[in-house]
Structures are given as C-alpha cells and as structure tokens.
Amino acid sequence: xxxxxxxxxxxxxxxxxxxxxxxxxxxxxxxxxxxxxxxxxxxxxxxxxxxxxxxxxxxxxxxxxxxxxxxxxxxxxxxxxxxxxxxxxxxxxxxxxxxxxxxxxxxxxxxxxxxxxxxxxxxxxxxxxxxxxxxxxxxxxxxxxxxxxxxxxxxxxxxxxxxxxxxxxxxxxxxxxxxxxxxxxxxxxxxxxxxxxxxxxxxxxxxxxxxxxxxxxxxxxxxxxxxxxxxxxxxxxxxxxxxxxxxxxxxxxxxxxxxxxxxxxxxxxxxxxxxxxxxxxxxxxxxxxxxx
Amino acid sequence: xxxxxxxxxxxxxxxxxxxxxxxxxxxxxxxxxxxxxxxxxxxxxxxxxxxxxxxxxxxxxxxxxxxxxxxxxxxxxxxxxxxxxxxxxxxxxxxxxxxxxxxxxxxxxxxxxxxxxxxxxxxxxxxxxxxxxxxxxxxxxxxxxxxxxxxxxxxxxxxxxxxxxxxxxxxxxxxxxxxxxxxxxxxxxxxxxxxxxxxxxxxxxxxxxxxxxxxxxxxxxxxxxxxxxxxxxxxxxxxxxxxxxxxxxxxxxxxxxxxxxxxxxxxxxxxxxxxxxxxxxxxxxxxxxxxx
Numbered sequence: 239x240x241x242x243x244x245x246x247x248x249x250x251x252x253x254x255x256x257x258x259x260x261x262x263x264x265x266x267x268x269x270x271x272x273x274x275x276x277x278x279x280x281x282x283x284x285x286x287x288x289x290x291x292x293x294x295x296x297x298x299x300x301x302x303x304x305x306x307x308x309x310x311x312x313x314x315x316x317x318x319x320x321x322x323x324x325x326x327x328x329x330x331x332x333x334x335x336x337x338x339x340x341x342x343x344x345x346x347x348x349x350x351x352x353x354x355x356x357x358x359x360x361x362x363x364x365x366x367x368x369x370x371x372x373x374x375x376x377x378x379x380x381x382x383x384x385x386x387x388x389x390x391x392x393x394x395x396x397x398x399x400x401x402x403x404x405x406x407x408x409x410x411x412x413x414x415x416x417x418x419x420x421x422x423x424x425x426x427x428x429x430x431x432x433x434x435x436x437x438x439x440x441x442x443x444x445x446x447x448x449x450x451x452x453x454x455x456x457x458x459x460x461x462x463x464x465x466x467x468x469x470x471x472x473x474x475x476x477x478x479x480x481x482x483x484x485x486x487x488x489x490x491x492x493x494x495x496x497x498x499x500x501x502x503x504x505x506x507x508x509x510x511x512x513x514x515x516x517x518x519x520x521x522x523x524x525x526x527x528x529x530x
Numbered sequence: 531x532x533x534x535x536x537x538x539x540x541x542x543x544x545x546x547x548x549x550x551x552x553x554x555x556x557x558x559x560x561x562x563x564x565x566x567x568x569x570x571x572x573x574x575x576x577x578x579x580x581x582x583x584x585x586x587x588x589x590x591x592x593x594x595x596x597x598x599x600x601x602x603x604x605x606x607x608x609x610x611x612x613x614x615x616x617x618x619x620x621x622x623x624x625x626x627x628x629x630x631x632x633x634x635x636x637x638x639x640x641x642x643x644x645x646x647x648x649x650x651x652x653x654x655x656x657x658x659x660x661x662x663x664x665x666x667x668x669x670x671x672x673x674x675x676x677x678x679x680x681x682x683x684x685x686x687x688x689x690x691x692x693x694x695x696x697x698x699x700x701x702x703x704x705x706x707x708x709x710x711x712x713x714x715x716x717x718x719x720x721x722x723x724x725x726x727x728x729x730x731x732x733x734x735x736x737x738x739x740x741x742x743x744x745x746x747x748x749x750x751x752x753x754x755x756x757x758x759x760x761x762x763x764x765x766x767x768x769x770x771x772x773x774x775x776x777x778x779x780x781x782x783x784x785x786x787x788x789x790x791x792x793x794x795x796x797x798x799x800x801x802x803x804x805x806x807x808x809x810x811x812x813x814x815x816x817x818x819x820x821x822x
Contacts, residue, residue, distance in 0.1 A: 251624055259617035259790055264751025271749050274581050279616050281573040286621050289566050290629060293643075296613070296622040304609040307599015317596040321588070324571050325551035329578050330588040332543055337582060351585075457563050459556025498551055 256283045302450045309449045313411040315353040319451040322352070322497035323460075331499075338478065338528075351481050352469060352497075354409040359399055359422040367436035367516075368400065368423040371416065375405045375441070378508060379517040381434035384427040384472065387526040392431025396474035396527065399424045400437065402467070407443030427474075439508050439519045440466035442491050455496065465491035465500060470525075477527040484523060548575045594742045601741045605703040607645040611743040614644070614789035615752075623791075630770065643773050644761060644789075646701040651691055651714040659728035659808070660692065660715040663708065667697045667733070670800060671809040673726035676719040676764065679818040684723025688766035688819065691716045692729065694759070699735030719766075731800050731811045732758035734783050747788065757783035757792060762817075769819035776815060 260276045267275075285291070302320075309316040321327050362368065369377060384396045401422040403409050410416040425433045444462035447455060455462050466486040473479045483499060484506045485492060492500050511520035552568045559567075577583070594612075601608040613619050654660070661669060676688045693714040695701050702708040717725045736754035739747060747754050758778040765771045775791060776798045777784060784792050803812035 250628060251621070255617065255621060255624070255790070262750070262752055262786060262790075266751040267749065274583070274587070275616075275746075275750060277577055277581050281577045282616060282618055283621055285569055285573045286618060286625060289569050290625050291566070291622050292629065293619075293622050293626045295566070296618065297610075300607065300609040300613060303595055304599040304602040304607070307596040307602070307609070310596040310599070315592065315596065317592040317599070318589075321592060324567075324574060325547065326574055326578060326588065327585075329543070329547060329575055330583050330585050332547070333578060333582050334585045336542060337584065454567075457559065458554070458567060459558040460554055494554060498547070498554075 251287055256280055259283070302453065306450045313356070314446075316446075316449045316451060318353045319445060319449070319497075320454065322499075323445070323451050323454055325498040327351075328498045351471075352483070352499075354403075354411065355401065355469065355471070356411065356419070356422065358419075359401065359424050360419050362423040362425055362435065364425055364428060364432070364434050365436075366423075368402075368421050369436060369438055370420050372404055372421075372438060376439040376519050377517040378437050378439045378519040378521055379434065379511055379514060380437050380468070380521045380523060381432065382522050382524040383431045384433065384474070384525045384527060385431060386477075387528050392427070392429075393474055393477070393527055394427050394429050394431055396427040396431075396433075396472055396477070396525075397424050398427065398433050398525070399471040399473070400435070401469045402437060402440050403443050405438065405441050407441070412446065436517055437468065440468050440486060442466045442489055445496055460496065461494070462496050463491045463494075464497060465489035465495050467499075472525050472527065474527055476530055478530060480525065480527065543579055548572055551575070594745065598742045605648070606738075608738075608741045608743060610645045611737060611741070612746065614791075615737070615743050615746055617790040619643075620790045643763075644775070644791075646695075646703065647693065647761065647763070648703065648711070648714065650711075651693065651716050652711050654715040654717055654727065656717055656720060656724070656726050657728075658715075660694075660713050661728060661730055662712050664696055664713075664730060668731040668811050669809040670729050670731045670811040670813055671726065671803055671806060672729050672760070672813045672815060673724065674814050674816040675723045676725065676766070676817045676819060677723055678769075679820050684719070684721075685766055685769070685819055686719050686721045686723055688719040688723075688725075688764055688769070688817075689716050690719065690725050690817070691763040691765070692727070693761045694729060694732050695735050697730065697733050699733070704738065728809055729760065732760050732778060734758050734781055737788055752788065753786070754788050755783045755786075756789060757781035757787050759791075764817050764819065766819055768822055770822060772817065772819065776813075 256279065259279050263272055306316040306320050384393045385391065386393050404416060404421055410420040423435065425435055427433045442463050442465055445451060445464060447462045452462065466489045467483045469483050471481050483504060485500055485504050487505050487507050506521060506523060508519050508521050511517050548571065551571050555564055598608040598612050676685045677683065678685050696708060696713055702712040715727065717727055719725045734755050734757055737743060737756060739754045744754065758781045759775045761775050763773050775796060777792055777796050779797050779799050798813060798815060800811050800813050803809050
C-alpha cells in the first residue's frame with residue numbers, strides 16, 4: 239500500500255481518512271464482505287491518492303460506468319465488457335479455476351463467459367448444424383467425447399452449450415440480419431459420451447466499441463480484436479460445470495487478445511476434412527468433467 | 531503492491547498477467563491516461579488476487595455497477611452515490627482542493643457536489659425565500675459578504691447557488707409533493723458584496739437507499755444518514771469557483787457522515803434570531819473568493 243507521502247514523510251492528504259471509512263463498517267457485516275470491501279476501499283483510495291485524481295477525472299469515470307449500466311440489458315452486459323478489456327474477468331476466472339484445482343476439481347481449463355451468452359439457446363440433435371444463412375464461412379464438423387476425469391469413462395447426457403460469432407464479427411443478438419439464436423445450440427452427449435455438430439470455423443472479430451469499453455480501448459490506443467474462438471459451457475448433474483473458450487491455433491490475435499482470455503491449453507487445431515459434403519474442416523474436441 | 535505469493539514465494543497466479551495487460555497500452559496514449567490506467571489496472575488486479583475474488587463475486591459487482599448506471603438520469607447520479615458511500619468523492623475533493631491550495635488558490639474550503647445539484651435553479655432576488663410549502667421547518671435568515679481573499683474588498687455580482695433537502699429528508703427532484711426547484715435558488719451579491727435569503731435550518735436525512743449505494747450500506751451494516759447541511763456553489767468571473775457544504779454544529783451525525791464529507795472548517799453556527807417575523811434562526815456565512 240502506498241502512503242502517498244510527500245517530502246519529509248508528511249502525508250499530503252488526511253492520513254486517517256481511509257481508516258475512518260473502513261472503521262465505519264458495522265459489526266453485523268459478514269467476515270467476507272468486511273475483508274473484500276475493506277480491501278476495495280483501501281485500493282480505491284490508494285489509487286486516487288497515488289495518482290492525485292481530480293474531481294473532474296473522477297467524474298469522467300463515474301459517467302463512463304453509468305454509461306455502461308445504461309447500455310446493458312438481457313442481451314448485452316457492457317459492465318462486464320469494461321472489466322474484460324482491463325483483464326479482470328480473465329483474472330477472476332484464473333483465480334476461480336485455481337481455487338477449484340486446489341480443491342482437486344480441475345479438468346478442462348476454464349475461460350471467461352464473455353458478455354454474449356444466452357440462457358435460452360435451442361436444444362438441438364447431434365449431427366445437426368448451428369449455421370444458418372452464412373455464405374462465406376468454413377463449415378466445421380466439431381465432435382468429441384465427454385469423459386469422467388476420474389474414471390475415464392464416457393459421460394452420457396451432458397449438455398454442451400455452444401455459441402460463436404458469425405463471419406461478420408457479430409453474435410446474433412448484435413445483428414438484426416441473423417435469425418434468432420443463430421450460431422448457438424445445446425447438444426447432449428449420447429450413450430457413448432459422444433457429441434457432434436456443424437458450426438463455423440471461428441473468425442477474429444472486434445468487441446463492440448460503441449460504448450465505454452470501446453472508449454477505454456481508444457484511450458489506451460489498443461485494438462478491439464479477439465482471436466477466433468468458440469464458446470462452450472458443459473453441464474451434467476453430478477459434475478462441476480465447465481465454462482470455456484477454444485481458440486484457433488493459426489489466429490493472428492492469439493498473443494494480443496483484447497480481453498486477455500487466451501491460455502495455451504485452450505488452443506486447438508482445426509484440420510481439413512475430406513469426404514463430408516457438409517463440411518470442409520474438422521475439429522475433435524474432448525471434454526473432461528470432474529465429479530462433484 | 532502485493533504479489534500474492536504463496537508458500538515458498540511461488541506465485542499462486544500468472545506473475546506476468548498484469549504486466550501483459552499494462553503493456554498492451556499503445557504508444558499514442560497520453561502520458562496521464564497511461565499513468566492513471568496502469569495504476570488502476572494494477573490496483574484492480576491486486577485487489578482481485580489479494581482477496582481471491584471469484585467469478586461469482588466479480589459478477590455481483592458488475593451487476594451492482596450496471597444497476598447504478600440504469601438508475602441514473604439527469605436528476606439522479608447513482609454511480610456518484612456509490613462512490614460517495616465509500617468516501618471516494620470526498621477524497622478526490624480533498625485532493626483537488628489540495629492541488630489548488632498548493633497552486634496558491636485556496637480560499638473557502640470545498641466539499642463534495644453530491645448527486646442532487648441542478649444547473650437550472652431559478653435566479654432570485656436577495657431577501658427572498660427558497661422555502662415553499664414546508665410547515666415544519668425552522669426558517670433561517672442566511673446572509674453574508676463575498677470578499678476577494680487577496681484585497682479583502684467586497685465582490686459584487688457573484689452568483690451564490692444554494693440547495694438543500696426539505697424536512698422530510700428529500701430534495702425536490704426526489705419528492706413529487708414539492709414544487710419544482712423548491713429549496714433551490716441562485717442569488718447575486720450586491721454592490722457591497724452582500725447576499726441574503728431565507729432557507730430552512732437543515733435537518734439530517736438518509737441518502738437514497740433504494741439502489742446499489744443503499745445495498746452497499748446494508749452489506750456494510752452502516753446507517754445512511756447525512757448530517758444537516760446546505761450546499762453552495764459560488765461563481766464570479768475572474769475568480770475560482772467554490773463548491774461547498776456547510777454543516778450545523780449541533781448535528782448528531784457530524785462524526786459519522788455516510789459520505790464522509792464533513793471538515794471542521796465547514797461547520798457553522800446557527801443562532802436564534804429575534805425581531806424578524808420571517809425567521810427564527812440566523813446564519814451569517816461569509817465567502818472568500820480567489821482571483822484567477
């Protein structure tokens with residue numbers, strides 16, 4: 239913690255202010271809330287003092303966060319995107335995964351949910367497609383096996399919830415020209431733990447930059463691009479859920495993802511597919527689930 | 531800065547992550563933006579690691595901030611109020627005032643603007659009242675002189691913009707039962723630098739607790755009360771503007787203001803007034819302005 243000392247160790251600002259704010263926390267607060275909020279207050283105050291944040295600068299920040307709230311609805315979470323572009327979602331994901339791993343719960347590496355998940359994706363049969371009305375994409379046959387990481391046995395009846403952006407860089411809820419729930423679907427692993435569907439080989443795209451997250455990227459002279467990826471959530475009763483993203487190894491933005499979500503273990507290889515009239519690319523992706 | 535080290539000094543989390551996010555800042559960023567945002571990223575990441583913030587906890591924070599943005603409009607700034615209850619507005623006000631003081635610009639002590647200022651308060655004549663339709667208040671004759679702090683001479687034609695809550699604890703924009711712009715007005719100092727008007731002796735009130743700021747107070751087991759105060763902004767061409775609040779010395783919440791805005795120099799004495807049929811209380815409040 240910085241004490242924001244000036245010359246001769248005289249505090250430039252009221253040295254008791256932060257302790258006074260923390261000490262105002264009452265006795266009925268839970269221990270976790272007390273810990274987290276005391277630390278948050280200390281960091282926010284230290285940040286303000288170390289940088290001598292002025293009223294005008296602070297108010298710019300307030301307006302930016304209010305703007306994020308106003309843009310958010312059930313199809314878009316701009317507050318989340320603001321966190322994403324400063325790496326916070328990816329970091330709390332790493333923390334959460336590490337805590338699970340230390341509790342013996344690790345399996346398929348996790349990754350951030352991102353702001354474009356929808357709870358109401360349609361349930362689809364294996365071997366069907368999530369691609370509708372996209373003429374310029376490379377259709378990919380994605381398939382694999384869901385296994386129990388402890389026994390190695392196939393896990394039937396797991397739900398594989400998948401979503402991806404279209405070739406124009408937009409998720410369906412961002413794009414009035416796509417049919418509702420395009421490039422989304424929920425599949426179930428069969429009796430042998432297998433799932434299979436047709437999707438697009440993902441393409442890189444910019445995060446939406448018409449809001450505060452875009453403003454932050456502009457201020458930081460950063461590009462908004464995300465490397466090509468497919469989102470997955472895998473859920474099965476009796477197992478820990480897995481939220482992940484898988485990235486295309488040949489993508490040019492793997493090293494500078496605008497939301498810092500890439501991990502080596504999440505990079506996969508899309509390979510040419512012959513003899514299937516429905517697809518030119520194949521991706522085998524196997525998923526390990528940890529029992530509760 | 532904490533490095534969140536575990537046993538044997540092995541970092542529990544990717545030790546390069548924060549530097550990678552900071553190093554993504556591009557060359558065209560201004561030096562001030564680079565400084566402030568690098569520090570913000572470092573503090574936010576350290577906060578997350580030190581407390582091992584989970585995805586669920588982080589998402590609660592995101593939803594709370596989005597909620598603040600949704601509640602905010604041109605009459606209410608909930609993002610500002612969230613900052614206020616953790617002391618941030620008061621702190622950046624102290625910083626800003628200190629920077630002005632070091633530049634030789636100090637005069638009447640400043641205080642936070644608060645979320646209830648309106649730009650469109652009516653211009654009123656001296657000796658008029660801002661109190662309309664309030665039966666249970668103590669009407670106060672507030673008056674004083676605006677002076678140039680360097681010459682000591684009266685400053686005519688300064689605008690004194692004043693606002694206060696009613697006896698029910700509500701500002702007029704929060705209360706459909708008050709007339710528009712009740713308890714607000716802009717006055718001008720006369721040729722002798724004098725201003726005078728009738729207002730209420732202020733009463734303590736709770737900050738609005740129907741939103742995320744109230745939720746934070748509840749989580750922290752804190753009361754929402756603000757000590758009784760009157761807001762003032764004093765503006766005159768050729769002088770630095772002053773934003774301040776003045777507090778009643780007998781208020782029971784002076785020591786535990788829910789937004790931490792009280793300073794000793796802002797505490798004033800309301801005294802009994804005899805012989806004026808319009809008021810029972812008097813407050814003399816003189817204002818010093820610093821030339822540009």
